[in-house]
Amino acid sequence: MKLARIKTSETDERLALVGENSVRLIEDVSIDDLVAIAMKRDPSSLNLGRELSFQDIRFLSPLRRPVSIRDFSAFEAHTKNVMEGGGGTMNPDWYQFPIFYFSNPNCVIGNRDEVAPPRSTKALDFELEVACVVGAPMRDVTEDAKDWASSIAGFMLMNDWSARDLGAREMKLLFGPAKAKDFATSFGPWLVTPDEFEISDGRFDLPLTARVNDEVWSNGNVSELHFNWAQILARASADATLYPGDVIGSGTCGSGCILELRVTKGRDKHPWLKAGDVVELSAPGLGTLSNRVVAP
Numbered sequence: 001m002k003l004a005r006i007k008t009s010e011t012d013e014r015l016a017l018v019g020e021n022s023v024r025l026i027e028d029v030s031i032d033d034l035v036a037i038a039m040k041r042d043p044s045s046l047n048l049g050r051e052l053s054f055q056d057i058r059f060l061s062p063l064r065r066p067v068s069i070r071d072f073s074a075f076e077a078h079t080k081n082v083m084e085g086g087g088g089t090m091n092p093d094w095y096q097f098p099i100f101y102f103s104n105p106n107c108v109i110g111n112r113d114e115v116a117p118p119r120s121t122k123a124l125d126f127e128l129e130v131a132c133v134v135g136a137p138m139r140d141v142t143e144d145a146k147d148w149a150s151s152i153a154g155f156m157l158m159n160d161w162s163a164r165d166l167g168a169r170e171m172k173l174l175f176g177p178a179k180a181k182d183f184a185t186s187f188g189p190w191l192v193t194p195d196e197f198e199i200s201d202g203r204f205d206l207p208l209t210a211r212v213n214d215e216v217w218s219n220g221n222v223s224e225l226h227f228n229w230a231q232i233l234a235r236a237s238a239d240a241t242l243y244p245g246d247v248i249g250s251g252t253c254g255s256g257c258i259l260e261l262r263v264t265k266g267r268d269k270h271p272w273l274k275a276g277d278v279v280e281l282s283a284p285g286l287g288t289l290s291n292r293v294v295a296p
Contacts, residue, residue, distance in 0.1 A: 026049070111186075156192065
C-alpha cells in the first residue's frame with residue numbers, strides 16, 4: 001500500500017492512496033492520520049473518494065512534521081569512500097554499532113519543494129537515502145528481531161541535504177553535524193508499507209538512483225546496508241522509546257553523494273550544487289523525489 005499527503009489546490013491538503021499514475025482521495029480522515037492508516041495495511045477498509053491524476057496534484061512530504069529524525073550511517077561503502085578519499089582509514093569502532101545523528105524535524109520538505117542552502121556554504125550536497133517511519137511504540141528492539149517490520153508504518157525516499165564545508169568545520173570540534181544539516185531534509189513522494197517488499201535478514205533489494213539535471217550521478221541498492229534494519233532499530237531504540245511518526249534514515253548509500261563522487265571519480269565531473277540545479281532521487285515503488293536548488 002502506498003500512501004501520500006497531497007495538495008489539490010492552494011488550500012486543500014488531503015490523504016490519498018497512490019496507484020500507478022493516479023491517486024484516490026481517502027475520505028473522512030485527518031491529514032495527520034497517515035501513519036495510523038499505514039499500520040492497518042488494508043486498503044479495502046478505506047473510504048475512497050474521487051480519482052485524480054498525478055498531473056492534477058502536488059505530493060507533499062508524507063509527514064507534516066516528524067516526531068524526530070535519526071539519520072544513520074549504515075552503508076560501509078559511503079563511509080569508506082569518504083574516509084579513504086580524504087587520506088584516512090576506517091575506524092574499527094564503526095563496525096561495532098550503527099551510528100546516527102539527530103536532524104531537524106522542522107526543516108522537512110516534500111517533492112518539488114525548493115531547497116535554499118545556508119548563505120555561507122559553497123559546498124551544497126545531496127544524499128541518496130531511504131528512511132522508515134515508526135508506526136507503533138518500540139523500545140529495546142533486539143538485533144535479531146524478526147517482527148520489527150510489524151511496527152514500521154512504511155518506507156520512503158530521503159534526501160539529507162548537506163552543507164559540506166559547514167559540517168567539516170563543526171565536526172573538527174567533535175560536535176555536529178548541526179548547521180550543516182539544519183536547513184532542509186526531503187521526504188517522499190509517498191510512503192510504502194513494508195508488505196510491499198520481500199524482506200530477508202532485515203534487508204530488501206531496492207535499486208536507488210540519483211540524477212542531477214537529468215544526468216545519472218549515483219546508483220546504489222538498499223540491500224547493500226552493512227547494518228540491517230533490525231540492527232538500526234535496535235540501536236535507535238536502546239534505552240529509548242521510539243514513537244509513531246519518528247523517522248529513521250538509512251544513511252547515504254555507496255556513491256550516493258557529491259562528496260564521495262569528488263574523491264572517487266573526480267572533482268571536475270561532480271561540482272557542488274548551485275542555484276538552478278535539480279536533484280532527483282528515485283527507486284522502484286518509492287517513486288521520484290525531486291527538488292530544485294534556489295539562491296539562499
